[in-house]
Amino acid sequence: MTQLVEPQACAFENPVEPYLRTERMPHIWCPGCGIGTTVNCFVRAIEQCQIDLDKLSIVSGIGCTGRVAGYLRLDSFHTTHGRAIPFATGLKLANPELKVVVYSGDGDLIAIGGNHFIHAARRNVDLTVICVNNFNYAMTGGQAASTTPIDAVGTTAPYGVVEKPFNLPFLAESCGATYVARWTAFHVRQLTKAMIEAINKKGFSFVEVITPCPTLYERRNRLGSGLDRMQWFKDNSIIKNNTDTRECDIEFQKPIICGRFVDVERPSLLENIHAKLEQIRSGKRR
Amino acid sequence: MVSGKQDGVLTGAFYLDGDHACAEGAIAAGCNFVAGYPITPSTEIVERLAQRFPQAGGTFIQMEDEIASSIAIQGAVWGGAKAMTVSSGPGISLMMEHIGLAAMAEVPCVIVNVQRGGPSTGLPTLPAQADMMQARWGSHGDYEIIALCPNSPQECFDLVIRAFNLSEQYRLPVLFMMDEVVGHMTEKVVIPPRETLTIVPRRYTQLSPAEYLPFRAGPDLVPDIVKAGDGYRFHVTGLTHDERGYPVMNAGCQDGLVRRLVDKVRKNADKIQQFDADQLEGADVVVISYGITSRVTMRSVQEARARGVKVGHLRLIVVWPFPETLIRKLATQVRGLVVPEINLGQMVLEVERCAGGHCKVVPVPHAGGAVHDPALITEAIVEAAR
Numbered sequence A: 001m002t003q004l005v006e007p008q009a010c011a012f013e014n015p016v017e018p019y020l021r022t023e024r025m026p027h028i029w030c031p032g033c034g035i036g037t038t039v040n041c042f043v044r045a046i047e048q049c050q051i052d053l054d055k056l057s058i059v060s061g062i063g064c065t066g067r068v069a070g071y072l073r074l075d076s077f078h079t080t081h082g083r084a085i086p087f088a089t090g091l092k093l094a095n096p097e098l099k100v101v102v103y104s105g106d107g108d109l110i111a112i113g114g115n116h117f118i119h120a121a122r123r124n125v126d127l128t129v130i131c132v133n134n135f136n137y138a139m140t141g142g143q144a145a146s147t148t149p150i151d152a153v154g155t156t157a158p159y160g161v162v163e164k165p166f167n168l169p170f171l172a173e174s175c176g177a178t179y180v181a182r183w184t185a186f187h188v189r190q191l192t193k194a195m196i197e198a199i200n201k202k203g204f205s206f207v208e209v210i211t212p213c214p215t216l217y218e219r220r221n222r223l224g225s226g227l228d229r230m231q232w233f234k235d236n237s238i239i240k241n242n243t244d245t246r247e248c249d250i251e252f253q254k255p256i257i258c259g260r261f262v263d264v265e266r267p268s269l270l271e272n273i274h275a276k277l278e279q280i281r282s283g284k285r286r
Numbered sequence B: 001m002v003s004g005k006q007d008g009v010l011t012g013a014f015y016l017d018g019d020h021a022c023a024e025g026a027i028a029a030g031c032n033f034v035a036g037y038p039i040t041p042s043t044e045i046v047e048r049l050a051q052r053f054p055q056a057g058g059t060f061i062q063m064e065d066e067i068a069s070s071i072a073i074q075g076a077v078w079g080g081a082k083a084m085t086v087s088s089g090p091g092i093s094l095m096m097e098h099i100g101l102a103a104m105a106e107v108p109c110v111i112v113n114v115q116r117g118g119p120s121t122g123l124p125t126l127p128a129q130a131d132m133m134q135a136r137w138g139s140h141g142d143y144e145i146i147a148l149c150p151n152s153p154q155e156c157f158d159l160v161i162r163a164f165n166l167s168e169q170y171r172l173p174v175l176f177m178m179d180e181v182v183g184h185m186t187e188k189v190v191i192p193p194r195e196t197l198t199i200v201p202r203r204y205t206q207l208s209p210a211e212y213l214p215f216r217a218g219p220d221l222v223p224d225i226v227k228a229g230d231g232y233r234f235h236v237t238g239l240t241h242d243e244r245g246y247p248v249m250n251a252g253c254q255d256g257l258v259r260r261l262v263d264k265v266r267k268n269a270d271k272i273q274q275f276d277a278d279q280l281e282g283a284d285v286v287v288i289s290y291g292i293t294s295r296v297t298m299r300s301v302q303e304a305r306a307r308g309v310k311v312g313h314l315r316l317i318v319v320w321p322f323p324e325t326l327i328r329k330l331a332t333q334v335r336g337l338v339v340p341e342i343n344l345g346q347m348v349l350e351v352e353r354c355a356g357g358h359c360k361v362v363p364v365p366h367a368g369g370a371v372h373d374p375a376l377i378t379e380a381i382v383e384a385a386r
């Protein structure tokens, strides 16, 4: 027989709670959803980064993942679908003292917001972008996305997707990102570490997190529960740091390459702006 | 800001076109962040700002499109900047979702529309006033904005400062509705000394983070603001939200919020209003005009007066909120209201609504590409006086 535990009987406070807007709980995410796992990792990451949390802003677009901003006890911005990156760009340029993290979904960042993503990487604007890739548009009910593997189904691709999905690490690297990593929601330690590295990285840093969306993607594709999916990630991830990102394509139910793929130095947008202003002031550029 | 000191404000008399005057006005207003994307006939504004900002202490960024520009400025505002974006027809259409966000999240910002002929790509290099209803209603949902219409380069300077001031005072997007002729005509522009300009500062809260509620409004229905990085740990969303800024999905919260967003303009309309009135007393006919068409109308009014018609001229400077009370009153005093505009009938619909059948309302439409032939407006005045 199951024993119901009264909430007040919990002896310990959850260590991530100080970083969350607990007054907003319960959150909207489904049981078994991977987004909350990534948020746990993120909270651990910012804790370990030892940055001034008053100077950390979080910007989300729209979607299940887009709700992350609203649950973190930070300056937080829930913007419009696809536009978190240009919002964050304006925020960062207006106050370079801020650390600005964009946290959003695959559809948001890569489909409707894809143009902003590639330009932000090209500019090497000083942002960290965390993309929760659940292989579908979850918030709207599980439609196919620009990340859904070929042959996987979504409500708008009931017979299976026929378009090749984006390879996000390759996209990010080829556009100029200085840091690129991919982990799954199973890899909580590695993910936390990647988030720390990304936050501490100068320029445009990018972390892709593959997560279960058991309510929609896993259910429609008959991939089991959230827990089954975590087991699958455990069994089918190939950890290979520094893999050539051209080899990071994801195919339906084929092993997923994880790791840190890119970690390079490149002048960031802010550095370039400062250098240009110096030239102008010293009369070297009229 | 990423760039230097604020020593670049010009003072004195200059020979400027409206676009350049608008750029100088923005600098004088304290604008220090502009995001834009090139489009005729507005491009000269961002070109001048790109040139001037390094000295004047601002940041210009050319974004990948107008969608990005219109939200980059909002990020900048939450970072503490005074921000503006600039565009025309097609670009303004792309910004509509973010006008709604700025209205919903109460983001003070200025959006300049140098109007050209439409729809679609239309007449890139030629004037129109055909975005007046788009300015008011273009984004989805119920909301209010403020819109101003300058009719000269001098006013591009003077009024863009007022546009910034209104955006700060009421925390909303202000649309600055120029047109191709005003943008490209060159005239004398007098830029007064900086210390004589009235600049409304951002209404930052005096409350501590513990006391502060981001969307609790005072008696003027406008909440005080904060910026990122100051320890308030606040949340901003385009979802319907309560005073804490947290999403609440029900009809009650929607009612309270959306009514306040609308009422902060409607109930303060008297303070926002601005117009020029020329001989309205005792007039048989009043012409209601705005923007470049008001300059053409001056000639028509002179001609009609020479022909013995008692005609007044009401030039709207603030077009939204629409001066309902004034038009209602006028309608009971005159025989006719004449409304020339470079579109096929937009603001005239508002005039008709307010006139409520008390007098004739005579539209003088123009499909765009040029200003009116003044004789057309004169004839309409004479006709309306009969």
Ligand SMILES: Cc1ncc(C[n+]2csc(CCOP(=O)(O)OP(=O)(O)O)c2C)c(N)n1
Pocket (backbone or CB within 6 Å): A062, A063, A064, A065, A066, A081, A104, A105, A106, A107, A108, A109, A132, A134, A136, A137, A138, A139, A140, A145
């Ligand atoms: C302009 C616009 N188009 C469409 C939508 C509807 N919409 C809301 S969330 C969403 C998809 C989100 O997918 P993703 O970014 O992958 O986030 P997830 O829900 O999967 O975490 C869509 C299409 C919207 N809000 N705005």
Ligand code: SF4
Pocket (backbone or CB within 6 Å): A028, A029, A030, A032, A033, A034, A035, A064, A065, A134, A138, A139, A212, A213, A214, A215, A216, A217
């Ligand atoms: S629909 Fe999918 S992504 Fe959204 S909360 Fe549920 S499980 Fe998570």
Ligand SMILES: [Mg+2]
Pocket (backbone or CB within 6 Å): A063, A105, A106, A107, A132, A133, A134, A135, A136, A137, A138, A145
């Ligand atoms: Mg998704």
